[in-house]
Amino acid sequence: PFLSDVESLRKGFIKTTKGHQEFTVLLVGETGTGKTAFLSFLSNVLSGNGLGHYVDKENKGNEAGGGQRQSQTNAALLYEFPSQNNVLIRILDTPGFADTRGLTQDELHTQSIAETIRDSITNVHAILILTNGTVARFGATTDYVLATLMSMFPRTLVNNIGILFTNVASSLKVNFEYDSIPKVIPRDSLNLFYVDNPLALLKHYQDRRREKRPRKEMQKMRKDVEDAEEAALDMLVDFFDWLDSVKPQPTNDIVSLYYQTQEIETKIENILSRRKTISQEQRRLVDIRTKISRAKNVYCHSNCHIECGLDFTNDSRKLIGCSAMNGQTCKECGHSYLSHSHFSVLWQEEVYGTETFTDEETKRQFDNATTNADRKRVMRETVERKLAGIQEDISNATEGVSALVEGYASLSLSGSFTSHIHTTIKLLNVNLETLRHNASPPTTIEQMEQSIAALHDKLAVLEAAA
CATH class of the missing domain: 3.40.50 (Rossmann fold)
Incomplete structure (x- = not known):
C-alpha cells in the first residue's frame, strides 16, 4: 500500500x-x-x-x-x-x-x-x-x-x-x-x-x-x-x-572520507616530490660510489672551492680550469688535480631515515685510516649508509600511505582508492583522443598528456603501498 x-x-x-x-x-x-x-x-x-x-x-x-x-x-x-x-x-x-x-x-x-x-x-x-x-x-x-x-x-x-x-x-x-x-x-x-x-x-x-x-x-x-x-x-x-x-x-563518515582522501592525496604528492629529489640524490651518490671504487688514491677531504662555477663532472682533467687550481695543483690543499672531484658535497651533518651521523665522525674515521684501502672503505660505507637511509625514507612514507588507503577502502563504497583514478585516466584518454582528432593546439594536448602521466605516477605509489 x-x-x-x-x-x-x-x-x-x-x-x-x-x-x-x-x-x-x-x-x-x-x-x-x-x-x-x-x-x-x-x-x-x-x-x-x-x-x-x-x-x-x-x-x-x-x-x-x-x-x-x-x-x-x-x-x-x-x-x-x-x-x-x-x-x-x-x-x-x-x-x-x-x-x-x-x-x-x-x-x-x-x-x-x-x-x-x-x-x-x-x-x-x-x-x-x-x-x-x-x-x-x-x-x-x-x-x-x-x-x-x-x-x-x-x-x-x-x-x-x-x-x-x-x-x-x-x-x-x-x-x-x-x-x-x-x-x-x-x-x-x-x-x-x-x-x-x-x-x-x-x-x-x-x-x-x-x-x-x-x-x-x-x-x-x-x-x-x-x-x-x-x-x-x-x-x-x-x-x-x-x-x-x-x-x-x-553524515560524519562522508566528511571523514573527504578528509581521508585529502590526506592520502597530500601524502602521495609529497612522496612523488620526495622521490624526484631523492632520485637525483641517489644518482649523485652512486656516481660518488663509482668514483671512489675507481680512485687509485683517496686521502684529501678539503672543501677546496665551494662556489665552483664549473658544471658537475666526473672528469678530473676538466678541473684544471677551476680558479682554485694553479696549473695542475690545487692552491687550497696543495694536491694534484687528479685527487679532486666535483661532487657538490660538503663535510656537514646530514640526516636520512632514522639514522643521524655527522661528517665530523666520518672525517675522524678517515683520518685514523692507515691505508688507502681503509680510506676508500670509510667513504664507501658513508655513501652506502646514505643510500640505505634514502630507501628507508621512501619505505616509511609508502607505509604511511598504505595504512591510510586500507582505512579508506574499509569505509568507502568504492572499496578501493585506485578505482576512481582508473576511471579518471579512462576519461582523460577519451578527451585526449578528442583533442587530437580536433587538431587542438599542441600545448593543450601536452597538458592533457601530463595530467594522465601524473595520474599514472599516483597509481605507481599506491601499487607500491599495496
Missing part, C-alpha cells in the same frame, strides 16, 4: 509514517542531467502549484552560467521545501561533475559538498543520483562521475541510494542497460525512478505557443505535458514512500 497518492501531491501534501516530518536528500550526478530543473519541479509540487501555475524556482544567484556541458550550479547549496502539511524536505543541490572546466573544478565541487554537509547536515535519508535515461550505457564520463560519487560516500549508505533516470517517463522508455550500474550497489535493492520533467516540457510548450503553432498540434503538446505531469507525480509517490521507509544515516 502507498502512503502518498497523486491527488494529495497535487495539493502539496506528503503522507508519511507517524513522526516522520523531515527528510534530507543529496541530489548528485553528471553535468546536464537536469538536477536543477528537477529541484524546481519538486519545489512547485510541494508548494501546491498546479500545472498552470508552475513557476521557475531556480536559484539564479547560484548558477555558473556557461554552456550545456558546464555545471549550472556554482556550489553545493541546501534548500528547504516545506510541504503544505508541514513535512520538510531538505535537498542538497550539488554542482554537476565532469563539466568542461576540468578535474580541478570537480575537486572544488567535492570540497563544497563535503563542507556543506559538515556544516549543515547531520543525517541523510537518501542519495539520489540523476542520470540521462535516453543513453544506452554509461560512457567514460558517467563512469568517472559514478566512481567519484562512490568514492565520496561510505558503505553505510548503500541502501540509501536511489537512481533517477531523467528524460524518460517510465522504464519502458529507458534505453539504459542496467548492468552498467556500479556493482557496489546491490542488485536486490536497486531503487530506480523515472521522470520526464513536466516543467521542462511546459517551457517548450509555452515557447511553441508563442510561435502560434496550429491548434491541433498545440492540443497534442498540451496533452503530452499533462501526461508527463501525471507520470512525474506518480513517480514522486514512489519516491516519497521509499524515503519514508529508509533509515537515515549519520
